[in-house]
Amino acid sequence: MSEEQPIIEARGLTRSFHGFVAVNKVDLRVRLGSVHALIGPNGAGKSTLFNLITKFLAPTEGRIFYKGEDITALRPDEISRKGMVRSFQISSVFPHLSVHENVRVALQARSGATYSFWKSDSRLDAFNGRVDELLDSVGLAAFAHVSAVELPYGRKRALELATTLALDPEVLLLDEPMAGMGREDIARTADLIRTVSRSHTVLMVEHNLGVVADLSDTITVLRRGEVLAEGSYAEVSANAEVQKAYMGGGHHAH
The missing domain is CATH 3.40.50.300 (P-loop containing nucleotide triphosphate hydrolases)
Known part of the structure; x- marks a missing residue:
């Protein structure tokens, strides 16, 4: 280019x-x-x-x-x-998972990890460092263990942004x-x-x-x-x- x-x-x-x-x-x-x-x-x-x-x-x-x-x-x-990734369309957030879990699911999806891997905690832990980085970058570190449904509106939008960034868009x-x-x-x-x-x-x-x-x-x-x-x-x-x-x-x- x-x-x-x-x-x-x-x-x-x-x-x-x-x-x-x-x-x-x-x-x-x-x-x-x-x-x-x-x-x-x-x-x-x-x-x-x-x-x-x-x-x-x-x-x-x-x-x-x-x-x-x-x-x-x-x-x-x-x-x-x-x-090219579009955010803030239909909310991509799972309401009853925590903020941390939501971002982790997005990271797993990006890496191609399939559902069976979710049961193995050691596989999941590999994502945790990146989850923390993403939450920190959108100001949600303090909300990591809050379920998404309980977030105030503006913070929900920050979570949507974090899950979008987890897909590693350009x-x-x-x-x-x-x-x-x-x-x-x-x-x-x-x-x-x-x-x-x-x-x-x-x-x-x-x-x-x-x-x-x-x-x-x-x-x-x-x-x-x-x-x-x-x-x-x-x-x-x-x-x-x-x-x-x-x-x-x-x-x-x-």
Whole structure:
């Protein structure tokens, strides 16, 4: 992969639903090692675009490349094995296992250890050091023996992130990781993403422009399924069209 080649690239990505064009000829280039945010008002097509990139939807037109390889025809599980892993979709957490056990299960799954090995404690202990490292990295060390169901909401999200990191992804795809969070959890999750981004490329969907302000290297703003603006936070927040779209009326404008 050359310096210039993006780790993820979408070319002319389009998706129609019964004649409604949700995503229209979108080009996207995600740089290796960057935090790239997809934002836009409701109905902008950001979730559809995210579902296309993560292969949960097939494009009507267009291609998707990962490290220069055309992955347009691959299934979600195939791209996750290549290192593009989506978190915060359907909660991947087992509610009645402890936080520690949840992360250990994810590590075992990654290593291909089958169910029969779970009964042998010595096999499991091999994972414990890594579990502790992961819990520490997402601020959950103190919650290791709490069952997942008892965690506060923001901490559940941290556990989902830890189980995703256990899969050892190269690119982390986050779907509205701050949704439903209060200010304290948002700040904590932003710090988490910042930490993770030191060793991973991050592509995230976010509704709130302010949340991604000091987190993202590049922000792509969508409106009505098309790219409205792209650049740093300073660049996109100064854009009159972006201001209009965000100050209301953007998606009703003629």
